[in-house]
Amino acid sequence: MSEFARKWLVAITRVLLIFQTGIVLTGGVVRLTGSGLGCPTWPECTEGSYTPIEGQIEGFKSWIEFGNRLLTFALVLACALSILAVLISKRKELRLLVLGQFAGIFGQAILGGITVLTDLHPLPVAGHFVLSIILIAGAQSLLTKAKTSYEHKSLDKNILHVLARSHVVLTFIVIVVGTIVTGTGPHAGDVASPRFDFHVSTVAWLHADLVIALLGLSLAYFISSTTPAPTKRLLKYFFLAALLQGGIGYIQYFLGLPELLVAAHMLGSTLVWISAWKVWLSISRQPKKVN
Secondary structure, three states, X not given: OOHHHHHHHHHHHHHHHHHHHXXXXXXXXXXXXXXXXXXXXXXXXXXXEOOOOOOOOOOHHHHHHHXXXXXXXXXXXXXXXXXXXXXXXXXXXXXXXXXXXXXXXXXXXXXXXXXXXXXOOHHHHHHHHHHHXXXXXXXXXXXXXXXXXXXXXXXXXOHHHXXXXXXXXXXXXXXXXXXXXXXXXXXXXXXXXXXXXXXXXXXXHHHHHHHHHHHHHHHHHHHOOOOOHHHHHXXXXXXXXXXXXXXXXXXXXXXXXXXXXXXXXXXXXXXXXXXXXXXXXXXXXXXXXXX
C-alpha cells in the first residue's frame, strides 16, 4: 500500500469517527431544544416536503431537526469515501468494519423514523443512542487499524483477561443505564413525548453507583502488574475523562438538569466510550507489519 493511500485512509476514517460523534451531539441539541418532532413526519420533514417550509407550525425547531437529518447525509458521504479508501488500500481486513458502518447508518435512519413515528418514545430514542456508540466503536476500530495493521490477539484467561473485558463491558452498561435516566428525565425532545415509568432519582443513583464501580475497576486495572504500559497510559486518559464526566453528572443532577450541562454530559459520554474502546483495542489487538 502506498503512503498516499495510507494517509488518505487514515484521514477519511478520522472524519468518519468525528461525524459519528458529532451526530450524537446534534441529536442531543434536538432533544434539549424540544425539536424532536420539528419534522413531524418521516422520511419527509412535513407533509409533501423533505425540507422545512415557510410557515411550518413547528417554526425554527423544524430547522434544528432538519439539520440533524442533514448531517446523516454527510455521514453517508464520509462512509462511502471510507469504503472507497479501503478498496484502494486493498486492506481486506478492514472491509467488514467499513461495511458495518454503512449498515449501521442505514439502521440508524430506520430507527430514527421509528422514533419520530412513535412520538419520541424513550425506548427507540435509547436504542438510537446505543447504536450510535456501537458505530463509534466500529469507527474507532477502523481508524486504529488504518494507522497500522492489527491482528486479533487472544487473551489468556488470567487477571488481565478479566480486567480488560470487565472494563469495556461495565463502561457500556454505564452508558446504557444513562439512556434510561435520560428516558425518565424531563428532556424528552417534545413536551408531549412519553417517558419511562421509573422514579428519576432511583435510576440516577443507580447510574451514579455504576460510575463509582467503573472508577474503582479502572484503578484496579491501572495498578495491576499484568497491565501493559501502553494500556496504563490510555487508562490515565480514561480515568480523567470518566472523573470529569461523573462530576458533570452530579452537578447537573443537583442543579435540576440545565440544558447546557446535559449537552456537555452527552458529549462526555461519547468521549468516555471512545477512551474505553481505545483501552480495549490496546489489549485485544497487536500490531503487525503492513506489506
